[in-house]
Amino acid sequence: MAAQADEKESAESLLAETQKKIGDAFDIFDHESNKTVDVREVGTIIRSLHCCPTEGELHDLLSEMEEEEPTGYIRYDMFLKTMTNVLMERKFKPSPEDQLLKAFEVLDTEKRGHLLVDELTKYMTEEGEPFTQEELEEMLSAAVDTEKGVILYKDYAPLMAVDDAS
Template identity: 40%
Template sequence: MDDEEEEIPVPINNDLERRIAEAFEVFDHAGNKTIDVREIATIIRGIGCCPSEAEIQEIIVAIENPEKPGSVHLSKFLPHVSQIISEHNPEQLLEAFRTLDSEGHGYLTKEHISTLMTQDGEPFTQDELDEMLEIAIDPHTQTVPYEYYINQLMHEPVGEENNIYALADRIEAEKPPPPPPPKRMSEYLREAENLM
């Protein structure tokens, strides 16, 4: 049976699927494209998502191997998790963050988001919150600039820039200096007088 599972083709179609598959492979200790269902929450949170325990249970029910209870094959995990993440498109996430950011700062404080995630709705455990904040917090400002966070969820930085904040810092540093301010007419007249 393991040999048959190993032969199931699992096409990787985009960057999101590649990230999911790479996270999955970390927990595929036998190298047979199968993991223990107890690793699902860790994998999903490791790619930056923040599902509740109830959502994790729904995922397990949907993708657990009925012939080998307690295990999940990559061929079931990858399309299901990819679809869930894709359904939560960036525009919806951005709108949700903007709703929470009533003053329009473009970020949420660590304290504010911690309170929201642990006290409202279905609360996160401290471990779940810590996993989310590890990815979401800007190391320079100790806030959650949510546009950067959403970009980090949707796109994996490549090369030495191992997170979206390092990429943003590099882009900011590479910006050309601003152009000089436009001259006033009086400055042109003074320059003309000096030439005469």
């Protein structure tokens, strides 16, 4: 019985901690302090919680959170409900570092240990789900080695990975 009570208390503690993280992230973007955020900022909030949904998955999450008549804003109670489920089910977790390295190695067909800016730009804008210009610029600002002018992906992959502890 005591073990069961401890397990319940641990689950409740995890839930409370998760909901606090969600609330803290939401509050940063609640500029009017009225428990709403601009729908355009929800993707940023979700990603700040270490969730990496595709644009399609993000669209699905937004439709789950929006009012029947979309207002352009997402209410905190709807965001909290949806994101609690997402985080507790560990959905949209970022790829681990070794998987990211393998992906870069596949792109590095000449096995140079780096990618050229033009190569990465082409892959990120023409393949799969294309990055927007803003996303691409943000990625390149973090990925490009300023001295060499290339992406040293062995250095960049760890920055993209998120520790499970967070």
